[in-house]
Amino acid sequence: MAVKYYLGIDIGASSGRHVLGYKENGELVMEEVYRFPNQIQNRGGRDCWDIEALFAHVVEGIRRCAGQQKLPCSLSIDTWGCDFVLLDEQERRVGDCVSYRDSRVDGMPEKAFQILAKEKVYQKTGIQFQKFNTLYQLLALQAMQPEELAAAAHFLMIPDYLHYRLTGRITNEYTNASTTQMVNAAGQVWDEDILAAFGLPRRIFKGFTPVGEVIGGLTEEVKKAAGLEPGQDILVLEGATHDTASAFAGARKKEGLILSSGTWSLLGKIVNTPVVTEMAQKYNFTNEGYPGGRYRLLKNIMGLWMIQEVRRGYENRYSFAQLAEMAGQCKQKPPLVDVNDDRFLHPDSMIEAIRQYCRESGQTVPETAAEIANTVYHSLAFSYKKAVGELESITGETYAAINIVGGGCRNEYLNRLTAQCTGKEIVTGPDEATVAGNILLQIKAQEEN
Structure with a gap:
């Protein structure tokens, strides 16, 4: 019997990869075919x-699958949140795809709160206040x-654009859109009051395509570039296109605390209804979308x-290990730093930013690479402890x-360090939770249809 492959394309801030998955004896087996x-x-x-360039890599990864005679029946793309692409009436890209780490957002939240109170924004959207949220970028x-x-x-959003380039069909997906701080948490639709208050053009925001729905097949241009033979095609499925939504879907224990640990650390749990209490706002917790109409109540931590x-500051002379x-x-x-301080978002030198924080806070200044790394790891573990305590207070x-x-x-x-700091049992894995969740959601959609 021929193996039925599913392709998960997971793109992060530093790299992306194409992973083929299939079921064998009821277990998910995964194989990386391309990394960029x-x-x-x-x-x-x-x-x-x-x-x-990202789209070119997406197509190249599909070409690698075809070249190995492992053509998937479907694919889906997940990425980080907040960033976006605009298209004009002729569906041509307008401007550059600016990163959330760009300084253009400096001071924008403060200006926004002069238009609509911070409390009102949180009550409506349930989204954590970060200066790079899409609302402030717009x-x-x-x-x-x-x-x-x-x-x-x-x-x-970024996955919407890549799906569009593959299929020619424009869609918006809820889990990623929820990170924009422009979606009504309770209604799971674009918030009309938010868009109107800030003078954002309602016409550009489309209704959400459900997770698991078929967006379309590949365009003829993409098929040719990817080396597909006549009659071959791949269905592009709407997934949980925000990477953390896919990561939570791939977790081993979905009913307790989950910490998605990567470029960002996202610590929280899956809940059935948004939590927009005064305490949740005080602790700056977010209610991001999750498949099935549920939510990820979590805290974004620098990670x-x-x-x-x-490592880059030391010219990559040391491995992460x-x-x-x-x-x-x-x-x-070691001295401790607030990992969520804005100075660590995109500094010219992370090493110097850490040292300067320690000078300003009257702590011993770490000098060696070992001391700098130890400060980062202890600070992350402490931030996890703080977030766990806040979440337990919010949920009771x-x-x-x-x-x-x-x-x-x-x-x-x-x-x-996390176990010592939080006093919690640590369950690890899967390390490829994001792409595993991406693929499992595709399998679920195919089985249900």
Whole structure:
């Protein structure tokens, strides 16, 4: 019997990969077929993603599958949230795909709250306040390049745009759109009051396509570029296109605490209704979309981005495993930093940003690579402890364990610090939770249809 393959395409801030999955004896088997780099580029003074290069990599990965005679029956793409692409009436891209790490959003939340109270925004959307939320990116565009917003006819999140390039069909997907801070949490639709209050063009926002729905087959142009033979096609399915939604779908223990550990750390749990209480707002928790009309009540924490940038600052002379090992050999108690401080979002030098924080807070300044790494790991573990305590206060529940998923779950030193700091049992894996969730949702959709 021929193997039925499903292709999960998972794109993060530093890399992307194509993973084929199939069921064998009831278990999911996965095989990586293509991996590619992704990085921010400076264009016209703005930090941008090379969105067309990403699409070329998407097609190349499909070509690799075809070349191995392992053509999937379906595929779906997941990425990070908040960033977007605009198309005009002729479905041509308007402007660059600017990264959430770009400085154009500086000061935008404060301006927004002069128009609509912070409390009102949270009550409606249930989304954590971060200066790079899509709402503030659009306000920055409105202020700095209003002609681009005026020319726009379609708003697409990154996976929406890549799905469009594959199929020619424009869609919006809920789990990723929920990160924009423009979606009504209770109604799971674009919030009319938010859009109106900020003067955003309602026409560009489309209704949400359900997870599991077929968006379409590949265009003839894509089929040719990917080397498909006549009569061959791949169905593009709407998935949980926000990577953390897919990661939570791929977790081993879905009913307790889940920590998706990667470039960002996202700690929370799956809930049936949004939690928009005064306490949830005070602790800056977010209610992001999850398949089946549910929510991810969680906290966004800076994550392993810091150690990635530390490694880059040392010109990649240490591997991540070496940095963890070196940190574990430190005998002195390290200084702690607030990993969610804006200075760590996109500094010129992460190493110097950490040292400067320690100087300003009157702590011992870490000097060596080992000391810097140890500060990052201890600070992350402390931030997890703080987030767990806040979540338990919000829900009135106590949790015994944390299921750590994603690439960060392989970091035994950080796992150990997290266990010590939180007092929780640590359950690890899968390390490929995001792409596993992506594929499992495709399988579920196919089986149901």
